[in-house]
Amino acid sequence: NIPVVIINGRLSERSFNRSKIFKPLLAPMFRSVTHIAAQDQAYADRFVAMSAPPDRVEVTGTMKWDNAVIADHVEGADQLATMMGIDTARPLIVVGSSGPTEESMILNALNPLFASHNIQLLIAPRKPERFNEAATALGPNIIRWSDCDPNQSRTPNPDTCIFLLDTIGWLRKAYALATIAIVGRSFCPLYGSDMIEPIGLGKPTIIGPNTADFADTMNKLRENNAIVETHHISQLQEDVIRLLSPTERAAGYIQRGRSVIASQQGATNRHVNLILHHLPDTPAAPTPKPSPHKLKIQPDKTDE
Numbered sequence: 414n415i416p417v418v419i420i421n422g423r424l425s426e427r428s429f430n431r432s433k434i435f436k437p438l439l440a441p442m443f444r445s446v447t448h449i450a451a452q453d454q455a456y457a458d459r460f461v462a463m464s465a466p467p468d469r470v471e472v473t474g475t476m477k478w479d480n481a482v483i484a485d486h487v488e489g490a491d492q493l494a495t496m497m498g499i500d501t502a503r504p505l506i507v508v509g510s511s512g513p514t515e516e517s518m519i520l521n522a523l524n525p526l527f528a529s530h531n532i533q534l535l536i537a538p539r540k541p542e543r544f545n546e547a548a549t550a551l552g553p554n555i556i557r558w559s560d561c562d563p564n565q566s567r568t569p570n571p572d573t574c575i576f577l578l579d580t581i582g583w584l585r586k587a588y589a590l591a592t593i594a595i596v597g598r599s600f601c602p603l604y605g606s607d608m609i610e611p612i613g614l615g616k617p618t619i620i621g622p623n624t625a626d627f628a629d630t631m632n633k634l635r636e637n638n639a640i641v642e643t644h645h646i647s648q649l650q651e652d653v654i655r656l657l658s659p660t661e662r663a664a665g666y667i668q669r670g671r672s673v674i675a676s677q678q679g680a681t682n683r684h685v686n687l688i689l690h691h692l693p694d695t696p697a698a699p700t701p702k703p704s705p706h707k708l709k710i711q712p713d714k715t716d717e
Contacts, residue, residue: 416447416691420684421476423452424459425626432463440464447691450684453629473687474680477630481613481674487589494590497556497576498567504532504592504657507616509584510539510606511597516550518600520575522649527574530657535587537578539598539606544579551575558583588614593656593663596620600646605631608640612670617656617663619643633677639670 424432432439443465451457452475461467494501508519516536526532538547548557555575561567578587588594594611598604599621609630611618619641624631634640643652656663 414693416693417445418447418688418691419449420473420687421452421680422449422456422460423475424456424463426459429459429462436463448687450687452680455628473683474677475630476680476684477607477609478674478677479679479681481609481678483613483615483671483674484589485615487586487614489583490586490589492563493583493586495566496561496563497558498569498573499533499535499576499590500569500571501590504530505590506532506534506593506595506653507587507591507611508534508536508595508597509588509611511536511547512539512601512603513543513546514550515597515601516547518646519595519649520551522646523653526650526653530654532592532653532657533574533576535576535578535591537584537587537597541579541581544577548577548579551577585610585614588616591616593653594618595649599623600643600649608634609674612639612667613674615667615671617641617666618670619649619652619656621646633673634670637669637673639666639673641666 440463443460443463446465446469449457449460449465449470450473451460451470452472454472457470457472460470493499499505506523508515511519516538519536520534523532523534527534536547536551538544544559548555552575554573555577556567556573557577558580578584588611591611591614594614594616596606596608596611596618598606600623603623604626605620605624606627608618608620608624608627612634620631620643622642622644631640635642641652641656643649656666
């Protein structure tokens with residue numbers, strides 16, 4: 414009789430197609446869930462298709478929007494710049510959560526802009542096991558985070574244009590330094606990455622054509638013209654140039670993106686209220702009195 418509530422519920426198309434094969438086995442599990450709070454209507458429909466009772470499924474939104482902090486500064490961003498020798502007076506393109514082959518694809522697409530627009534490029538691969546692969550793709554003349562000393566400053570070098578963030582946990586700081594953010598795993602045949610974080614930090618954000626894991630988020634951003642969709646890698650250079658131009662184009666994306674985030678936040682509180690609603694209204698258990706006897710527990714032989 415323990416209530417089971419699924420919050421921030423998500424059932425991707427890939428998972429759904431696999432689950433359907435085993436529906437006779439999985440259906441009782443879905444039927445037994447007390448309540449399902451799905452991120453969007455597509456996920457809700459899939460839960461119902463897997464035998465979840467429709468009256469126990471509702472759309473409450475995604476908590477990803479709540480994770481986005483609308484801020485103009487991130488603590489530690491300046492340290493990252495001085496540590497790696499990033500020139501904050503020059504445009505910095507930050508590619509976050511890049512996937513296989515994307516490093517070379519994006520580098521080749523933006524290569525002419527190093528000379529024509531004096532850009533810098535920082536790439537942060539999503540998976541640590543790809544750090545060396547990414548370094549090879551970017552060439553020998555790069556600055557790697559792992560080669561830098563956090564306690565020492567590196568003087569910006571006008572000949573240094575490419576940085577590799579081969580660590581975990583610093584991407585938010587990198588986004589804070591960015592002039593433009595590019596969201597990875599969207600140009601290679603994968604399913605996209607979180608685009609909400611750089612938008613919340615006030616960065617005009619570009620994403621590729623593959624965003625299946627963020628379909629509902631993309632729909633809301635797309636409807637409000639709050640993100641730049643580059644449908645093919647060959648268009649990337651042109652889109653970056655547009656955002657670098659001294660017009661109000663970039664500022665418009667920033668303003669619209671932050672407005673979308675603010676309008677979508679609140680799922681966390683909705684989930685809290687849902688959980689409280691399903692908590693059993695029972696009195697607290699009495700505090701047990703200490704036993705006057707100390708028992709020596711012998712280990713189970715099977716555990717030795």
